[in-house]
Amino acid sequence: MANRFGLPDLGFGVGLRTVHFPHILECWPKVDWFEFLSENFMDRGGRPAYVLDRIAERYPVVMHGVSMSVGSTDPVNFEYLGKLKRLAARTRTRWISDHLCWTGVSGLNTHDLLPMPYTDESLRDVAERVRVISDCLERPVFLENPSSYVEFTTSTWEEADFLAELTSLSGCGLLLDVNNIYVSSFNHGFDPMAYLNRIPADRVAQIHLAGHTHKGTHILDTHSDHVVDEVWRLYRRAYERMAAVSTLLEWDEAVPSFDVVHAEARKAGLYRRASYAA
Template sequence: MSDYIHWSLAGTGLSLRGCNVDEILSERPDVRWFEALVDAHIVDGGERLHNLERIREHYPVTLHGLGLALGSTSPLDTGYLVRIRALADRIDASWISDHICFTSLGNCFSHEVLPLPYTEEALDHIASRIMQVQDFLGRRILLENPARYLGYNHSTLSEGEFMAEMAERADCYLLLDVNNSYVTQHNLGADALDTIDCLPPQRVREIHLAGYDERDGCMLGGHNNPVREPVWALYEAAQKRFTGTPTLIEWEHDIPDLKDALRDVRRAKRVMHRAQNGLRKPAGVPAQGVRSPG
């Protein structure tokens, strides 16, 4: 299997959304790369694919999905894998990422990122399926931690321990979603800094930043707001451990104007620069708020 990763990809990227394509192409913002949703682009033609190819003429592109269903027990969808491989080849994708989750049960596909129990049995299962997918695609993939709203009583491993061991067994890479880690910490009490400390730096190849929602005491990883201050503080810690790791500002809903999205891109750039140069956080940027009380 080829280690098909564009190691030259660096700096800060942004989610690619159709409403911003024309503005991106006319203004050519200072963004190092864009991330496209797999499931929106595995088509034979049409405007979305055309726009993706237009963006690819000027920027590197990564592919991000939730349809691999690596934690599910249903057979892997080879037709889906064929289409992903064809799209990745067509646009010369820098890498492909998905989630540590199950999304299907039998013939029912949930379109949700559903969490796994963190057990040895689940580790064996998902590692085996990751290896099958990587063999089929001919490249290593990146797997992302989901935002979690429930835990399993029979879990025997922490999230960080599970991710680290999964990456080792499957020989895959990791995508650390800092916003999701903070949401999980708030909802379940799982220490986000412990998760970061568990992950082997050589396996973490991308970081996601996004905004969350709060409803009735529960935190939701909605990816529909600017990055919040506690997540920025956690990102500072992540960049100290995974210095220089490419970082994406992720939006899924309530997409802002491009100029507004670029504010977080620029701030992520500054955090990365400080980590690379060993600089302290400037005055006026709060460091507190990483850990939820209790």
Template sequence: MRTPHYPAYLAGEAPVDFVEVISENFMGDGGRPLYTMDRIREIYPVAMHGVSMSVGSADGLNPDYLAKLKKLAQRVQPLWVSDHLCWTGIDGFNSHDLLPLPYTEEALSIAAKNINHAQDYLERPMLIENPSSYLTFADDAMTEWEFLAELVSRTGCYLLLDINNIYVSGTNHGFDPKTYLDAIPADRVRQIHLAGHSNGRDGLLIDTHDQPVPDPVWSLFAQVIGRFGDVAVMIERDDDIPPLEDLVAELELARNFSAAWESVAA
């Protein structure tokens, strides 16, 4: 739910089943953002998506952040609350970036402890999203998909799968995105993000989310949507925001892929 499209949402004219908001944008005690949220919440179900929980932080979770997040969740009564498998800062410094974790037992234990704490405090299960990454760690002891599967097992959390992020990371690190998706516990996936990316230097793909969903990401989605069943799917656009009609056209394509799988299953 981006600012240029607020009028359509407030009028109930956006042909969507739900909206997703960035949690941090609505954590104030009042003002126009919360007013807008309250009005839109009367029309559409809302999913809350965070970018600052820092579930991979060895410092633990920020209690002030958790308190604000819980207060917002109590107000919004969202479909779910999600955040990313990453860390965002240390010693009180927030990098405002989704920094990668080493896939080690130590990092897994920290992330699981933090997610369990968040879920207990919020009194609701969380969805954890896979990040895009541009480097790996020499002491990685498992793949990202193995890390996620074990994280789900230890915490009971759910997953928000970003298909674009999997494609970007697979291209950058040389793994098969389909292998990744086939290894994910399908019954724990509640939401899927579809987005675009940009070409960087030295053949790297950059997770800019400022382009239409490209053909390789659509192809991956078409291959796996049947495995995940009745799951929420969303077009995510973070920059170079187009008219709402353009995003709805992409959403219709996602619906068509889902309907094709439902027809086969029937």
């Protein structure tokens, strides 16, 4: 199924990390596309901006943010959105994504992707906020399903249903992180495949893959390792349902060489072919 936004399948991309800048500038590896963290470049000139501009000249790029805070109750930060918009224009970014979460209230930023209570009230509030943000950016926003470690006693919606309803109410798209589904399913005790099957497939333009850290009692979404088999199985199922999606591999802690990260991203191709063959 194609996504309803008419966005292309960019192939298998890699999250842009500064530790890989020298390798990329020297070797110009054959990567399908890059995703970069918006906030790392919004206010910075100098070498980071230079490198990003060179990369954006050669590869398709997509912006992924961590401070849009669509689940906050603070006023929308239009200064932030203005900078986001200018950066998107400069880099000719294909789409802009962030997370279904809040990062702070009362003007503070915890710099964490904090989970929301899934209630009728929060659904209405987030949908309105997403509409305002999309209008400001003049493009749809793509929201990533979060990984989380707590569930609230006040929640009355399952996360997958909340996301589905949010897309309908706000017009937003989804960035489906299959590792996050797995992490949260272990932490909260739900069936990850059932979650995946409730996601509206035509709203998904991108999939995230990453490794995590299993602590026994819970799983931390650390992006610090290879993708585990259970997540690859979820990816295969996701691809069966969502054909025109771009795939991105994230690696943020103990980041190995670019070639290792890129090879992990390209593994996704094997699961896609398995999906076709199935």
